Amino acid sequence: MIPLLIDCDPGHDDSMAILYAARHFELRGLTTVFGNSIVENTTRNALKICELAKLDIPVAGGMGAPLVGSFAPSMIHGASGLDGADLPEPKRLPVDMHAVTMIIEQAKKAEGELVLAAIGPLTNVAVALRTEPRLARWLKCITIMGGSLDIGNASPYAEANILKDPEAAAAVFSCDAEIHLAGLNFTRQAILDRSHAELLRQAGGAVPETVAGMLDFYLGRNEARYGKPISPMHDPSALVPFVRPDLVEHRAFHIQVELASPLLRGMTVADQRNVTRRPDEPEPPRANVKAGIRMDGPAATRHVIETIASYGRG
Incomplete structure (x- = not known):
């Protein structure tokens, strides 16, 4: 199995990604960051998911604010970041280690083998890269x-x-690590709806039934905001390509993050031009990201839901 560390901000789709990963990867631990809620909540949510699924892995809390400015939690996940689920209270605490330290130590321990899945804001990863310049080459890749x-x-x-x-x-995209990207153009090809919640209920067991409740809440929030009770399968889509490469297609691009424009701030600007360079033109920047462009969405969602349903079979 591929060794994996997940940096996350649970989060309904983060929770699905964690449960999916525990079945298909050698899951080395979870590091948490602010995002869907404050970091205290996302850390507690990660511990609750581990308690629910009886995952014996370390959880380390991380950065609570962006490098510049402040943030507002994404209320589509509710006040706790994981509303709508009756999760067990965790019986253990986070490890006595900062998320940044865990990222560095796990990468060093599994040099050249560890996949780092970053499915929240990239603050922990950026700080880890700044703290340990060798981290980029220690990692197999960042997805x-x-x-x-x-x-x-x-x-x-x-x-x-x-x-x-x-x-x-911007710091992460400009580092020397191999980067795989599951952007919205990719995740929107895999759609979750109420039929998936029903399949999980039919599977039975604490984990599938709890995730069904999470989905009900999350799809309801999406319906209130976007008009339909559906959601792209965001975070698991960063992991599916490692397990089912037959379901996806990637293409290499040079991608930069826009920082200066108030209108475009945070945009991932990909050079998607397919042109032949003239002799008098400078060399274009090298491709730095393998971005997902196509996915068999129905097959991918079925694969993830079946994986989570398998918890009901022990």
């Missing part, structure tokens, strides 16, 4: 749920995880 090759969601141009800390995202 990010964030950004978009087309329209945004937190603004017309920016996706929420990137917009919550654009400076951190």
Whole structure:
């Protein structure tokens, strides 16, 4: 199994990603960051998910604010960041280690093998890269749920995880690590709806039934905001390509994060031109990101839901 560390801000879709990962990867731990709620809540939510699924992995709390400015929690997940689920209270505390330290130590321990899944704002990852310059080459790759090759969601141009800390995202995108991107253009191809919640209920067991409740709440919030009780399968889509590469297609792009423009702040600007360079033109910047462009959405959602349903079978 591929060793994996998840940096997250649970979060309904983060929770699904954690449960999915525990079945398909060697899950080394969870690090938490602000985002869907304050970091105290996201850390507690991560511990609750571990308690629910009986995952014996370390959880380390991390950064509580962006590198520049402040942030507003994404209320689509509710006040706790994980409303709508009757989760068990955690029996243990976070480890006595900062998330940044855990990222560095786990990468060093599994040099060249560890996949770092960053499915929240990229603050922890940026600080870890700044703290330990060798981190980029220690990692096998960083897989990010964030950004978009087309329209945004937190603004017309920016996706929420990137917009919550654009400076951190810019630092991560400019590092020397191999970066895989599951942007909104990719995650919107895999749609969750109420039929998926019903499939989980039919599976039975504490984990599937709890996730069904989470989905009910989350889809209801999406219906109130967007008019339909559906949601893209955001965070698990950053992990599916490692397990089911047959379901996806990626393409390499040079991507930068816009920082200067108030209108475009947080936009992931991808050079998607397919042109032949003239002799008098400078070399274009090298591609720095492998971005998802196509996914068999129905097959991917079925695969993830079946994985979570498997918890009901022990």
